[in-house]
Amino acid sequence: MWRDAALVAGKDLRVEARSRVGVNQVVPFALLVLIVFAFALDSDRGTLASVGPGLFWVTVLFSGLLAIQRSFVIEADDDARDALRLSGLDGAGIFLGKAGAVAAQLAVLEVVLALGVVVLYNVHLHGAVMLLLTCLAATVGLAAAGTVYGIIAAGLRVRDTLLPLLVLPVLAPVLLAAARACEAALAGTPSEGWPWVRLLFVFATIYVTFGVVAFGPLLEEA
Amino acid sequence: MAFAVRLRSAVSLLGRFPALAGVDLDVAAGEIVLVQGANGAGKTTLLRACAGLAAFTAGEAEVLGHDLRKDRKAVRRRIGLLGHATFLYDDLTVADNLQFSARAAGADPGSAADAMARLGLDGRLRDVAAGRLSAGQRRRVAVAAVVARHPDLWLLDEPHAGLDAGGRDILDHLVRDAAAAGATVLLASHELDRAAALATRTVVMAGGQVTNGLLTPPAAAKEPVHVA
């Protein structure tokens, strides 16, 4: 399983490194969203700083959707599942590999976005430990749940509309928890943030476990 | 007799269409079987279903000793399918593609290099992204990806299509070598002369069935067809 996971993650990341879609399109898209929010919400810096965490996670969420969609589009056939199934790799391994690759890309994106928020929205970073743990748990949870629904939608004609419909309500608590935890960390009131961080870890654990168990059957179905 | 493929009244659906409507087919280990038939007879679905890509929904289906209706995963690492799609990652180089294919099947890392050498891909093309290859070159790489897996069952769907003369000769050579080494080959082709020369036996498909697929006398073929 771990060997297969490493193989798939390596392959996905290598494809991303070669195609540079992430660097050339997803990251600029995410930064653009930050700028568009600034236009929409009046660039009064006080407002932007206070809603910064929420905007940050909304942007991560939508970019995450793109990353997940892309993770299955890059599979080497019209029906992404064919190539994955034919490879003979273990379902759980494929899940961990794909989710891992998505999480790695999101982590990079979050670093860039965090810089964007600090510079553009004049947010001052506090509570580094909580911020890091929040990002870690939220990213893993997002990637894991997204990958599970990604394989359900992959290969269907309706995938581009079905994936957001399925995954956004599931990820609603992640968005809520991550934004609140970041707010608490930035406001210097960590005691309010820890329950949220715990919730994020619970979510990540549940969906990673679920993915490991369910991905094989989901991949197998013809 | 050891069967590489043994199908009895096997049904496989494409959506709600019965692409295979009760196939009876025996293929012994080491055979090279040519599957003939008009377009739409079910050849492609037969090969895909044997690779576990399309499900058998009724009947019996045994491939490489595994019941495909119960466990489709078990045979995957031992199968090489050359289909209409090439299953290549456009953004990866030829070498990376073959490396991934070989490692996914659990073959040793040298087999990718070996496959490249046998198909004449180890020169300039080695580090070219698959997306930049011509259609003919892609076919060659796709063949190499199958070879690199060292499959026990080769499922070749129109393998000669799109290959140049040199590539076809290499492919035939590889298939004969593999069969001599004990692998089984199931081959669908419209290049009848070439394919018939390669095959050790020919079966005919029509209407989602194989008319002369059984090796044993027809006693076994009298079983009724079970549907749904």
Next chain:
Amino acid sequence: MNDAGYIFAGYFSTFAILAGYAAWVIRRKRSLSRLLRPEDG
């Protein structure tokens, strides 16, 4: 009764929607039954 309009609208729409759904299910069920009946007995 205060806010009678809102309350009656609520009751009316609830029962209308439920009745509509039930009617849809039963109508469709009957038509399918008729389709299947000739060979089922």
Next chain:
Amino acid sequence: MTTTTRSSRPVQILGWLSAISLALTAVMALVISPPDVNMGDSVRLLYLHVPTAWLAMYVSFGVTTLASALYLWKRTRSRFWDLTAGASAEIGVLFLGLTLLIGSIWGRITWGVWWTWDARLTTTAVLFVLYLGYLAVRKVPASPEVQARRSAIVAVAAFLDVPIVHQSVEWWRTLHQPATIGDERRLLDPQIHGAMAWTLLLGVVAFTLLYCWLLAHRFRLAWLEDRLADRHLEVAIEERRAEAGLSEAAEVTS
């Protein structure tokens, strides 16, 4: 099961019982029971709101989850559970839609707004979308087994999300906004007026009966659709076999 046009006797009785009890609920709620001390007449809407919410969230989605789990478990795998899960989820989404509608009207009367980001409203809305997604997955065409398995997995995944959604929304609201006054939870308090408690109880019974009746019919509809698909498949296989001129060899047992 036979495919007669009429429903079976128990289902018919169930239908009449639910119709009568619903009518009684309406009379009790609109005429007999008194207005609430704090809420006034808007309390009358809660006699619909509370039962639909209860049936949607606990009964309907509970049945969907249970049936999906039973489908996924190899020993109990059967089309029956898949059809039950789908039928129950559809009714659940319908009831939850009604819950939101009634809740919204009630909110308009009580708070002066159609919508507020109250913990339970938010949870309900997320749940509504979550199960809409489940129904969307069920509508994606595929072979029956594939569809059943895929749907069952999505149902279990949705169920796993429910407690997390609930917890997160609960914290969100309690941390940021005082609890809403005029909470309908007070209705379940034994101290409230006798007629009100009886009306609420009757409402729950009536909607439970209605749920059972709808489920029986909706299940039957799904079962008929399934039969029809099977019938088409048998015909398609025979036609397919005839293409090869082997039709007499095809002793299709159905």
